[in-house]
Amino acid sequence: MTEPSTSVQQESVERPEGGERRIRVAVVFGGRSEEHPVSCSTAASVLTAMDRERYDVLPIGITREGQWVVVPDDPEPLRLTPSNTPEVPAGSAEVVVPLKAGDSILHSFESGTVPSVLGAVDVVFPLVHGPFGEDGTLQGLFELADLHYVGCGVLASAVMMDKHYMKVVFESAGLPVGPYEVVTDRQWRNDARAALARVEKLQFPVFVKPCRAGSSFGISRVDTPGELAAAIEEARRHDPKVIVEQGIDGREIECGVLQGHDFSEPRVSELGEIVVTGGHDFYDFNAKYIDESSVQLSSPADVDPAVRQRVQEIARDAFEAAGCEGLARVDCFVTPDGEVLLNEINTMPGFTPSSMFPVMWAATGLDYPDLVDDLVQLALERATGLR
Template sequence: MTRTRVAVVFGGKSSEHTISCATAAGVLAAIDRDRYDVVPIGVTREGRWVVAADEAGRWAIEPGRLPEVTAADGAEVTVPMGAAGALTVVEPGGVPEQLAQVDVVFPLLHGPFGEDGTIQGMLELAGIGYVGSGVLASAAGMDKHYMKVVLAGAGIPIGPSTTITARQWRTDREAAVAAIADLGLPVFVKPARAGSSMGITRVDDLADLPAAVEAAQQHDPKVLVEAGIAGREIECAVLQGRGDDPPRTSGVGEIVVGSEHAFYDYEAKYFDADHLDIRVPADVPPDVVRRMQRLAAATFEALGCEGLGRVDFFYTDDGDVLVNEINTMPGFTPFSMYPMLWQAEGLSYTDLITELIELARERPVGLR
């Protein structure tokens, strides 16, 4: 039998480049090599696609070393539009040659220029199938402002927030600050279109707001400010159903952060695992778990997601459940919450990768 050829794409132009490389390290180490031929493709911070080393260790985060894709890693790769599955490699000064005919792309890109519908649109134009959500769901899932608009329209409970555009911050800062003050303190200031807890600041005093906004704008000119919610953050994993089946949901998990961090920030998430307590399953009443599972599936469907997603909740001190966000390409290392939640359901990391690839193979590109 001819094996399915999978292009694993990682790196990218966003500030989450390093995290994407670490995700690729996990997938390259675990993917079923008896079933799939793997074509690793790295995307440099400048957006250049190159043939990457098929070496999991090369892309892992290690003490004192952060992985990065560079132009020196390999020959440049192009994706001809309309040539379904074709990839072309270009050596400097050489004649372009076909690299491989791929059956499916596994885009392990986090953040803008990858997770936000951009690569999904390119792959649709090229006629190549891919893992995960399509253009609209990816774009709406990346932009937390529009995600909340969609969820509110679907009647899904969310927390209070306000959005500050770059123009508003320049021309009508007073109104922006007033809208934030109406949320009450503390608030969390974050880039509207970034992930991995990049650029997030907890603000307990409005005097600290300008610095927090400017920190968020280092990642995105559009900033989302959310009201602080007293309670716990709980997560639920979602997998697309097979055929016409509804989305599948896992149990729920919780990450408890030590007192060294004010919240689950970037440093805590990726560089201070010793002060994290990952609880799978989370200690949540069964009826609340079922409510979260229903809301996770409803969130997945409200945005039209496909493949995978992780829905993050606030479980408030009053017993309410609010959807914080959905991640259409959640953290996907073997030690990330999404794979761990499915492992608790009996689906191993390798089998989860296989399931996602097979879901992508069954799905046509184009309107569906």
């Protein structure tokens, strides 16, 4: 943990009389990706859950244009509901993150004025989903600043954000994945017909996805070859590189993974299952965040003990193969004959109390506030700089 080194830092966190200095946590959310509202909603849940007797919380929002601003410590306007799509508002003062090793003091800067001191930060809790947040870019900034932060490092964040290279890593580690094809921007522009011919060799239905997007943006289920081109164009609106995955006849079973404390092995949760109803073809954005009544999240999942053990083994192995830290949600398919296929890892999964990752850990015995606390403690344990 970065200890205060100046009187300004020491004054930035109140001390209960006779008590220890509270740990100062910067909760960072919003961002430039399409998942901006989801990130705000995640932050609302974390801000609500954090123990203010133990933690001094500094909420920092990133606008869609990339401006960092201090926002009020009020979670209610940040909640994503059918009637509210939250946004981080632009401000006149901008937060400046230190880039000098050993300097954990944040400043607020407004053009034409002297920068004001926001104080030192012990750990950053980044809740930015998608590109420019979950993909290693934000993590690289924290590494440059020598700041402790929650979650995976630069490499794991970047590779696991790209569904193509994610599968390359899994395959090289001997982990089972389903059939897929990748269509790059160059391939599509130069010879779309050849790209379609490759994809059409997969068994239908297939799922067409942007390689580097989340929250089911741009994903289409395709039942016939004639629908492929339009689905690829839709995915390309979100990312010029597209992955097409063969549909798997099976149940979608998930497992949460937490890094072990003090160099112990990763911990795995009870399994969870998502059952989508209400006219949704798959677990799309509306099913996840708007029409939640159409989704049933079940944990512990009703699976055979041997399947449970296999999913947990694959989840732990995938976490290790990717070099993950902190947390991850591992998504698998279980076929009718009990085969387990690894679908993907999410390094900053949905994190509201009703999201699958916290639901699975609650079923394992770790409730939401304790889960938030566990992640902050893991961040404080991790080394900064080269390791």
